[in-house]
Amino acid sequence: MVFTIPREGTTKWLEKLLEAGEVIAPVRGPCGDVIFSALRSPSQVLWDFENPLHPPKQFVLPQTDPLIKIKRNGARHEVEPIYDDAPRTLFNVRSCDVAGISFLTQMHEAEPADASYLRRAHNLTIISLACPTPCPTGFCVCTDSGPFLSGGYDLQLTDLGGRFLVEVGSAKGEAAMAKAPDLFRKAAEDEVTQRKALEAAAKTRFGPETCHFGSAMRRISTGRVPDALWEKMADWCLECGGCNFVCPTCYCFSVKDLRRNGAWVRCRTWDSCQYAAFTLEASGHNPRAQRKERMKRRFFHKVSAQYYARDSAVGCVGCGRCVKTCLGSTHMPAVVAAIRKGKWHE
């Protein structure tokens, strides 16, 4: 079913959503950046913005994520899981980020299922805002994760000028509309046509970044990327880990215990597969001691047919964040192009 809501109705709707729990939306941060943050008032929400550099994955997979509490009780230890059951709405997230969360949820649903992640994800309602203008560094059209989505959202909004088209993707989406049912009416056929036209136009407006995953996948899956190429590319990586941290689909982690108020809290923390110590073993041996080996591993996981077969998607949603945050120049489009062409910087 497809509905519309008038622009001025969104304030009322957001007020209702805020009554039900936390609403995370893109807002202007104190230093001028666009960031995803919990709303205090509906007026903070941005409607026309470039996607924040920091993805909303932190609301399902926080950078520091407390998992269990360990307490001493006499001679015994008590272990208590920590769950975050707070109902949240992600509002005005972009298509790529919706695809990113779908990817993460699929991964965490696989056996053994990750209860901590899934509690958060199941209590999350995702209301996305389709992109009539792709971001300057985005290439979501190459990963089938934008600029408009055909699924994965609870509700998808499209800005039609004075009103928003609302596409319903799930029962959670219906429930979010039911908080203020009077604001929505069924969409007319020309409104649906208008949305289709916007999507078609958006697809013609992409910037210079492209990613031909198909041919890169053939090469990387069949071992046809020469070692010398990885070695060359590795010199253009500064091992900052930024590509992992801003990636909507990266989920690698470490586990560390934090002492708090007489108890230990076991935390899952973001980690980077590009860091030398990520695979460092207690003996001092490191199976991926050289950076070229770590890069190879990262892109094999992201792009190879083996993983594509498992995940039904490449490990990239085309958001272009790695292009912005890479301290060197080994971001996804650059490396995929190098794999495809068999050369780097030539």
Next chain:
Amino acid sequence: MGVAPSETHPVSLGRLCARGWSAHEAALWGNRLTQPLVNRNGKLESVSWVEALDLVAGRFKELIDAGKSVGVLGSARATNEENYLAGKLARAGFQTNNLDFSYRALCGPLMAGLEEVCGECTPSVSLNDIESSQTILLIEGDLAETHPRAASAVMAAVEKGAHLVTIIHTATQMSRLASLLLPAIRGNEGEVIDGLLAAVLRLGLEDQASVKVRCEGYHALLRDLETVKITAEMRQAAEWIARATRATFLIPPVSGEGPPSGREAAALATLAALTGHLGRPGSGLLPLLARNNVRGACEMGIVPDRLPGYQRLDDEPSRQRLQDLWGKKLPLASGMDAESLLQSASGVIVLADDPPAVLPGGQRAMAALGRVEFLVVLDAFLTATAQIAHVVLPMASFAETEGTITSMEGRVQRLHVATDPPGEARPGWQVLAELCARSDLGATYRSVSDVLSEVGQATPTYARVGQSENKWVGMRSAKDANGGKFRLFAAEAARVTPAEGSHVLVRDGDFDWGRDPLVAFSPTLSRDYQSERKLFPKGYIEMCKLDADGVGVHPGRPVKLTSVHGEAVVPTRVRTDLKPGVLLVPYAFRDHLANVLGKHSVTAVKVEQA
């Protein structure tokens, strides 16, 4: 808790290095100080703030009244406001110029060398300028590891077609991106720089206008370089440097033994001046300093012979201004540097510094600290120094306090409070303000902005910092100390040349990141360092395959090194990219070779099977 980079930040532009991405971890996982502690019978016991502060003020008064020497160590990881107050406490409160910070032992010569040529030691290019350079001259340690943000800018320039020229002693990531390599033995980089100077002069590549109007000592330089040998590579590099509209010169604190110290830096600045790149917008020198606030600590006057503003002690207008501002007469005699201070002062206040982790003589510093009659440490973390202190005052970490820091490129950056300090820890400026008040320095500060305003009165370049509308950076006015004149110098020094068949041992690097609290207490960042220390509890030296075979030592096995200073037995690691005759000891393992190195960073050694 976590880190999110900001695209509006003028330096990061949304990009962080690994240390930046894990910056929050030390604040969370660090061995944090949460209560004021007093050492009673060898144990640190918690006391109230009032008790601790009264004890510190009382004991320092007793020591000073008894005619004993006292001093203060500031910090390259404390804010400008904290450093400023630490300086005020020492000079006006304790009436001493015994004021320093540990890392200055390493970067001091670099700054002195630049000052000799330029009359000041402020950098003349920003990190963002590097990206549009056509030629970059880099004295390479391992820029990608030590200064990833600078390496990033260099990479961007190289991608656009810039010529990167590296003076190297081993192959590194940056050297593999370079257009030209100028090999040098570590410590003898001056020879190569002199070669470049000689090449510029002999090929007539000097910038005539700059030489005529702004440079002094041209003829002496010609004379000094008469006999210097130049290579084809030096000629090529000299041409690229001279012909570039924009050129960047990146210089780390290369070993600065003297006298005279800082010769390499002076010669490099001379090269920049001679080719017209000093004073030209977008061109110039950038000293590569470790830690976030080395420059700020210097500019707040945490130097035994300088006042705030990095003014000389005998600069009468600065002195008078401070005396009026602080209402006290200030001591004229130069103070002791960090090393001497620890050796001979009876009372020492250490602000967020850990001398054993930073000073070239780490163990020596630790032993000296143990003999200090009354040692006070203000820090966010329980460092080695804090563990043996008589009084420990817990401070807020960088994530929990406001203030400013002055970056390597001279930009005053603001810190905003991200979270509350743990337990009873307080912002450092408040603790220091309390100590100042107890030393009869009347000023009251309601906020950190009040301290910054006073900094602006003490050193005019900071007068407008607080007025900036930008949330990230303040406005700092530049000064033109030398009227834009440059004095030219050659390095003229090959310090240690290995004799036929013998070796030189070189201390590699100028900072041990593994013992910086922000790295050591970060579970993510400390892994490699901890692993290395576990694997090599006795440290190691690196040598090339040829040398290892010559001595007949297998990788991992120990060798015996003997120098005029002493001897040591230490395990070896064999590398393929080292020059024969050169042995490297990582800065982190310098103490294992302290006997052999003496107080030097380069020394000739005899190598034998252990």
